[in-house]
Amino acid sequence: MSILVALDRLHLQAKQNEWLRYFAIFNRIALAIGFFAGGMVKIVGERFASGLSVKHPMGSYLEALHHTGYYYTFIGVLQVAAAILLLIPRTVLLGALIYFPIILNIFVLSFAVRFDGSLFTSPLMVISNLFLLCWHYDRLKYVLPFKHPAIDAAAAKPERISNKFPVLFFAGVVATVIFFLFIAANLYDIKPYNSFVDCKKQFIGTNRTTAGDAFCDCIHNNGQQLDSCLDKYNKAPNDKPLR
Structure with a gap:
């Protein structure tokens, strides 16, 4: 076949x-x-x-x-x-x-x-x-570039509707939703977010608050390119430890 x-x-x-x-x-x-x-x-x-x-x-x-x-x-x-x-x-x-x-x-x-x-x-x-x-x-x-059989043996069979719940298929659907939810939340360590305030929140509790503030300012106040702001952020030093 x-x-x-x-x-x-x-x-x-x-x-x-x-x-x-x-x-x-x-x-x-x-x-x-x-x-x-x-x-x-x-x-x-x-x-x-x-x-x-x-x-x-x-x-x-x-x-x-x-x-x-x-x-x-x-x-x-x-x-x-x-x-x-x-x-x-x-x-x-x-x-x-x-x-x-x-x-x-x-x-x-x-x-x-x-x-x-x-x-x-x-x-x-x-x-x-x-x-x-x-x-x-x-x-x-x-419309696909494949040569199909002249007689479709599968389509020739009479149609029978099944009410069997496709457990594996819908388990895959749920897994896909969870996977992309995880990807959306964790793919990028740094994101511009939709506002300056939300952008700054991602750096709270880290040793990158100064660099983070500069990144958010670069995006939301200066309107510079994302790649440029990310490059400046990556080159910026960590916060100085408190004495």
């Missing part, structure tokens, strides 16, 4: 599970809500995350994006369109295909600037999007 036929059989088995069908619907709704809200903000012309200072790395990016005119609106239209398409059963795959490059960009951006607001949610949204693409593998496979 070829790998492609095995994938067809595995996909068909998953599609016949009632719990996985509910999970697919949950993913569609959750992703749609995430993009609809953010997209509408762009369409009406408001700046996304308006409470974030323009001197913050993410705030600076969002401010510049807000000043790109109809490009900013265009992104919002795509986000809302992707959200609506995800909610319509016949257009889910198209919505997922539009959604993926946008959320992948947000994911990379979040980690590049260490944005605390989406370090946890953006990777989960990418994985959720990938799940939907895999869920519709039976349609997506025809």
